[in-house]
Amino acid sequence: MAGHSDSSSSEKKSSEAMNDVLVFSAENMQNNTKVIYYSRTFMSIIGGVIAGILGFTGFMGFVFYFLVMAITSIGLIAKAKFSVHSYFDSWNRIILDGFMGGLMSFVLFWTFAYDIVHIF
Amino acid sequence: MAEDLVLDTAIRDWVLIPLSVVMVLIGILRYFVSKLMRSSQVPDPKIVKEGQVIVRARNLRAAANFIPPKSFLSRRVYFSNEENGLLFVPKGQTQNAQAQMFSDPNMAMDMMKKNLSMIIPQTLTFAWVNFFFSGFVAAKIPFPLTQRFRSMLQNGIDLSTVDVSYVSSRSWYFLNLFGLRGLFSLILGEENATDDTQRMMQMSGFGFDPSKSLGAEKDGLDIVQHEWALPKFEHRAEAVLKKLIR
Numbered sequence: 500m501a502g503h504s505d506s507s508s509s510e511k512k513s514s515e516a517m518n519d520v521l522v523f524s525a526e527n528m529q530n531n532t533k534v535i536y537y538s539r540t541f542m543s544i545i546g547g548v549i550a551g552i553l554g555f556t557g558f559m560g561f562v563f564y565f566l567v568m569a570i571t572s573i574g575l576i577a578k579a580k581f582s583v584h585s586y587f588d589s590w591n592r593i594i595l596d597g598f599m600g601g602l603m604s605f606v607l608f609w610t611f612a613y614d615i616v617h618i619f
Numbered sequence: 620m621a622e623d624l625v626l627d628t629a630i631r632d633w634v635l636i637p638l639s640v641v642m643v644l645i646g647i648l649r650y651f652v653s654k655l656m657r658s659s660q661v662p663d664p665k666i667v668k669e670g671q672v673i674v675r676a677r678n679l680r681a682a683a684n685f686i687p688p689k690s691f692l693s694r695r696v697y698f699s700n701e702e703n704g705l706l707f708v709p710k711g712q713t714q715n716a717q718a719q720m721f722s723d724p725n726m727a728m729d730m731m732k733k734n735l736s737m738i739i740p741q742t743l744t745f746a747w748v749n750f751f752f753s754g755f756v757a758a759k760i761p762f763p764l765t766q767r768f769r770s771m772l773q774n775g776i777d778l779s780t781v782d783v784s785y786v787s788s789r790s791w792y793f794l795n796l797f798g799l800r801g802l803f804s805l806i807l808g809e810e811n812a813t814d815d816t817q818r819m820m821q822m823s824g825f826g827f828d829p830s831k832s833l834g835a836e837k838d839g840l841d842i843v844q845h846e847w848a849l850p851k852f853e854h855r856a857e858a859v860l861k862k863l864i865r
Contacts (some may be wrong), residue, residue, distance in 0.1 A: 540801040550761075557762045600801055606760075607798025611639070613761045615631060 531586055535575060535596055542571045543601030544608050551612025564605050568598060626756060634757050634788055638748065642795045645740050646803050653736050676836045683843050691845050699837045745792065752788035759784050760794075 546567035550560050572594050579586045579593070587593050676698055683691050753774070764772070764783050772783065772790040 537805060540805055544802065544805075555761065560761055603797040604799075604801035607794050610758060610760050610794060611635070614635065614758045 528588065532596065535593060536600075538575060539568070539571055539596070539598070539601045540604060542567055543605040547605040547608030548612045550605075550609045551614075552616050554613065554617055555609075556613075560609055564602065567605075568601065626759075630755070630757060634752055635791065638752070638788065638791060639795055639799075642744065642792075642799055643802070645744060646799060647807070649736060649740055650803075650807050653733070656732060656736070673836050676840055680836075680840055680843055683845055688845050695840055695843075699840055741796070745789075748788055748792045755787070756785045757788035757791050758786055760786055760790075 543564070546564060550563045555563055575593055679691075679694055679698070686694075760772075762784070766783060769783050772786040774787055774789055
């Protein structure tokens with residue numbers, strides 16, 4: 500988990516719940532979203548290289564991608580000390596954001612590593 | 620899979636890696652060039668004023684519940700007053716501002732420059748790839764695709780019995796094009812010129828900004844219902860201070 504905490508070390512509290520009104524600090528929220536995006540991209544690249552080296556093909560590779568994304572989500576949630584609502588505005592952000600963008604990078608590095616190791 | 624082709628190591632050395640390296644370098648080059656070529660626009664004071672008024676109105680709308688009802692109402696009247704309210708723009712004027720924005724030569728030039736700096740490297744690289752690296756199998760993608768992709772991915776290879784997973788270098792180029800976006804965002808920081816869709820949305824947003832959004836802001840402000848969210852703040856302050864003293 501050291502890798503996760505390094506890249507998301509600058510998450511900031513973005514909301515204070517006063518009675519029933521939630522106030523969001525837009526700048527902090529943007530920073531948190533950026534952190535999530537960077538973490539996901541990084542993890543999908545690493546995951547792609549790992550999948551290629553291990554020789555996953557077809558369906559197994561995509562299952563591995565989902566696994567890597569799930570681990571990233573869990574890492575981010577753990578870093579936010581399980582109180583997601585004080586750092587983000589909704590669950591969807593921390594779980595689903597950056598999913599598709601990471602997929603393309605994953606496929607690229609997966610193809611690259613797979614070819615280098617297995618075909619050539 | 621029918622057979623397992625064994626590909627020459629030279630392909631890996633001289634096709635895959637150089638192509639990726641070239642694309643990364645071109646991306647970095649484009650980033651720096653666009654940074655250098657960014658002409659500083661002298662902002663029109665009228666437009667800046669309108670923009671600031673919009674920001675103020677937006678803040679008022681967002682934080683409406685934290686100020687007492689009377690002050691919110693007085694602020695709202697200041698903005699949407701029929702005669703001299705800041706957000707009220709008569710119909711004739713709105714058309715003008717829009718037309719001016721579009722015929723402004725500076726804006727058009729900037730948009731052209733940015734679009735061009737995006738399209739030209741892509742076109743050149745694509746032509747280069749097609750010229751040098753066509754006619755052989757370049758890579759194998761690790762997942763199977765249907766037969767319909769064959770014509771798209773295997774354009775230089777004329778054998779129809781080869782598995783669709785074995786692709787030509789053109790598809791390696793496209794794979795790189797999409798996949799390196801993530802890498803660029805990591806190494807170049809926030810601002811990178813490789814995300815076309817984002818920039819196009821930005822560009823089209825600017826043209827309409829001042830004139831239409833004034834009316835939109837006014838409507839939004841009129842809709843807001845004020846709910847005094849801090850009715851008990853005196854009690855809460857007392858509780859917090861008491862805790863501190865203890």
